Amino acid sequence: MIGSPGLSPHAGTGEWSPRDDFDRVFDAHFAEIHRYIARRLDTHAADDLAAETFLMAFRDRHRFDAARGAVRPWLYGIATNLLARHRREEVRRWKALSRTGTRDEESHEDAVAARVTAGRVTGRLAGALAGLAKRDRDVVLLLALGGLAHAEVAEALGIPYGTVASRLNRARKQLRKALGDVNPLEEAHDG
C-alpha cells in the first residue's frame, strides 16, 4: 500500500485526504483526470500526463491543505498545469477537429447521428477553442470537461473567483460568435 489503510474520509469534504491514504485518492480520481486530459489532448498523452499528475500530487501530498480546497480541484490544477506544456498540441487538436467537424467519439453511429441531426457544432466549437487564450480555455474546459464549479476552478488555477467569472464571460462571447447562425443553443436533438 502507498498510504495508510483504514483511515476515514476527510471530515467536511467526504473525500480521502492525500495526506492519509493516497491509494484511495488514486482510485477515486485517476480515471476522471485521465479522461479530462484525453479530451483535451488524446488518450496516449493522457496515459503519461495522468500518471505524471498523480506522481506530482503524491510527492506534494504533505503540502496539501484541506482548509484551502478539496482534492479534485487540486488534482485538476496539477493536470492543467501539465497541459500547459502541450499547448501547441492541444491547439492543433482543436484545429484538426474544427476541420473534420466530426464528433468521432465512442461510436461511429453516434458520430453520424450527431452529424445528421446536430450539424457541425463540434467543429465550430473546436475552432473557437483553438482561438481562445490559454487562460480562458483552461477556465472553460475545467467547467465543461472537469465538471468543476466556479469556486473550484478558482481553487484549481489559484486565481480569484472574480477572475474566473471575467475569463468565462470573455470565452463565452467568443464561443457564441463562433457558433454563428447555426444557433445550436436552441436546436433540439432529433430522433
Added chain:
Amino acid sequence: MDEITLLASCLPDAPPPAPEVVARARARLKGPGPRTARAGSRRWTPVAGLATATATVAVAVAVTVVVAGLGDAAPPTVAVPAKNGQILLNIADRVEKAPVETGAYWRRRSVIGSITSVDAASDGIGIRTDEITLWAPRESDDPVLVTSKMLRGRFLALPRGTERKPWNPAEKYDYKLGEALNNTCRYSWKVEPKGVLYDRRAADLTFADLEALPTDPAALLERLKILWADQSETFPASGSTARRGLPRDTEKEKYLSFAAVSLLNLPSPPALRAAALRILADRPGTEVVGEVVDALGRTEVAVRVNADEPSDAGIPAAYQVMVDPRTGELAGDRSVAVTDRGGLPRGTVLNYTAYAEQGWTGERPARPRGCERVASIP
C-alpha cells in the same frame, strides 16, 4: 443549453484508461521509475527478446514522438504538394532508424465503422461498428486467425415518403435511432499458402519478402514498377479498370500509390516503411489533408491517396489513409463524403478502419469460443 453544457456534450469523449495504464501509473507512485517513459497504449505488450538494445526498457513504444515538428497542416481544400510531401518525409526521417522488432505473431485489433444504403431508394442509414483482430504468423506454417465481432449496429430511419434534400443545418430530420442487428462473431483459422500476408495490393508478399525489399526509395520504386509490369502482363486490364477505360499510365500510378500504402499497412521494417512513405509523398495523386482526430480520438495525419478515386458505395468520397506520426505505420483508413448527399453532409466519415492496437507478440492465438467458423473474413 448554454455554451459550457454544449461543449461538454459535443466535444469528443475519451475511453476509460486501460487497466495496464492504471497499473503503470500506480506503479510509478511506488518507485523511482523512468519519469519520461511514454506509455504505449496503441502497441501490444512488447515481445521478449526483441533484437534491440532497448529491449530492457519496459515500454512498448520504441519511437519518440516529435509531433511539435509537424506544424499545422494546410486546409483540406488547399493542395500544396511541396509542403504536403514534406510532412510525410519528416515522418520517414524519424522512423527509418527505429529498432527492428519481431515476434511469433503480428497482431492487430481494428475497429471498423461503416455506413450502408445511403441513397434515394433506401429508408435510412444503416451504421455498424465491428472489431476485427488479426494474428499473422511469422512462420508460414503457423495458422492465421482472423476474428470478427459486431460491436454495434443501428439504423437511422427516415420518415417514409419524404423527399430527400441536401442536408441543411436549419432543417430538422425525424430520424429514428434504434438497434438494428444482433451481435455476431465469426472467425477464420487457416494456414496461408506460402505465408502470404494479408494486404496484397503491392504483391503476394511474405515476411521474408518484406525484409528483402530495397530500402532505398528509388530502388524500391523500380522494384514496384517491375512488380506492376509482371502483374499487368498476368492480369491485363482488370475488370473495373477496363470498364472505366483508364489509361495504362493512370492505372500504373494508382498501383504505385496503393503499393506504397500496402507496405505501410504491412509489418514492414522501419527502413522499408520510411522508403514507402517517401514514395507515397512523391506520387502525383497524393494530398496530405493534415492532422485529424480519428475515430478513436487520436491525432493522425490523413493522406488522400490517388485523389481521383471517385466514390465509396455510390457516394462521392475521398479515400484517405491515416498515418501514425509517431511510427509511420498505417493507423487506419477512411472514406469521407465530398458532397452533401442523402442527409449526410460533406465531410462525413462514411467508412473507417482504425487500428486500435498493433505490434509483435510472443503469444499465440487460440480459437475464440462461441464464434462461428467461416472460410474467410474480408
